[in-house]
């Protein structure tokens with residue numbers, strides 16, 4: 001027999017290369033606290049069914065508390081042969097308590113143990129991400145409130161389309177992040193279900209009370225089937241997709257802001273705190289924060305795609321492939337948490353240039369309003385669209401603005417034009433005409449702010 005936890009039936013040693021290949025302690029040590037919480041709950045459960053005496057249960061819980069203390073104050077020593085966090089903690093418990101430590105794992109498997117630990121860990125991480133996401137929505141809403149007067153060109157296809165309030169654009173992302181928060185709450189409920197007591201795959205032979213274990217650990221339900229318990233990683237897939245979607249939203253807005261920060265657009269300037277310079281070109285101020293946010297989206301998506309590829313081929317119940325579930329989640333979670341914090345700060349601190357924005361507005365962006373003017377004179381829209389298009393073409397051929405066309409020019413295109421057409425040439429009016437819910441008028445944007453503010457208050 002070898003000295004390993006599972007060494008009884010082994011006579012030969014593990015190839016050192018295999019040892020290194022197999023170990024997960026260098027990343028799953030992040031689960032140290034969850035692992036000990038789960039073990040304490042399991043001690044209580046086996047104590048209750050008489051596997052452990054009062055004294056043994058007490059010793060084990062005191063020993064586990066000490067192991068936790070060592071992790072917390074950084075004195076825990078990982079030793080060679082510590083395959084993963086579960087074996088490391090049990091090895092240390094044995095050093096502290098002697099043979100009684102060997103009773104901890106009765107009826108338990110690392111299969112239900114790791115599934116429990118991972119869910120406990122992710123629960124905490126989700127709470128943190130919820131907080132950062134809420135802060136991001138808050139920053140967007142506050143900025144939208146403060147900048148309500150600023151009108152910028154709105155784009156479709158990155159071509160100037162119609163004037164909009166800058167606040168309206170900010171809020172368009174706030175609503176996406178709000179939905180991301182709702183998704184996170186929904187997936188949290190599925191993370192928060194307890195597999196402990198599933199054993200290796202077939203269930204627990206000592207009749208431990210799984211409902212009690214779950215409630216002691218703060219889970220709201222238990223996983224009803226032990227095979228599902230040890231092998232269900234749908235919560236991992238969901239979390240990785242969620243992270244990819246959030247980063248997609250971050251990346252898309254980052255892309256807007258990168259473009260807006262060019263001299264050619266000149267709509268915004270990033271704070272120095274979130275920009276960097278060039279090692280050769282002294283004039284440069286680059287939007288590295290935003291570019292990294294856009295770039296990290298690819299990596300977070302890759303974590304999801306990589307895990308899905310692993311997950312799809314696994315036979316029923318636990319297989320070691322599942323050890324590959326942790327690094328993508330750790331990586332996506334930590335990148336999400338830094339990305340959300342950085343993005344909120346980039347948005348809170350950037351400068352918007354209202355004069356430059358106003359200078360970018362041009363009459364062609366009012367062509368729809370010119371068509372709408374005729375609609376109000378009872379001309380069918382399909383006709384007014386055509387008339388307005390002709391006016392755009394005429395102005396283009398004369399190399400002038402739409403408002404420079406005379407009333408006679410316009411009347412020649414359609415007799416319904418009158419002197420009040422002059423009122424069309426006003427960007428503020430154009431914006432203010434969009435009063436319907438969801439539109440870009442002041443009142444419609446303020447209503448959106450109200451919706452988000454009450455949502456924030458409810459969080």
Ligand code: ARG
Pocket residue numbers: 024028084110111114318320322323324
């Ligand atoms: N380190 C393993 C993992 O992350 C723990 C479970 C190992 N179970 C086993 N039967 N080998 O999945």
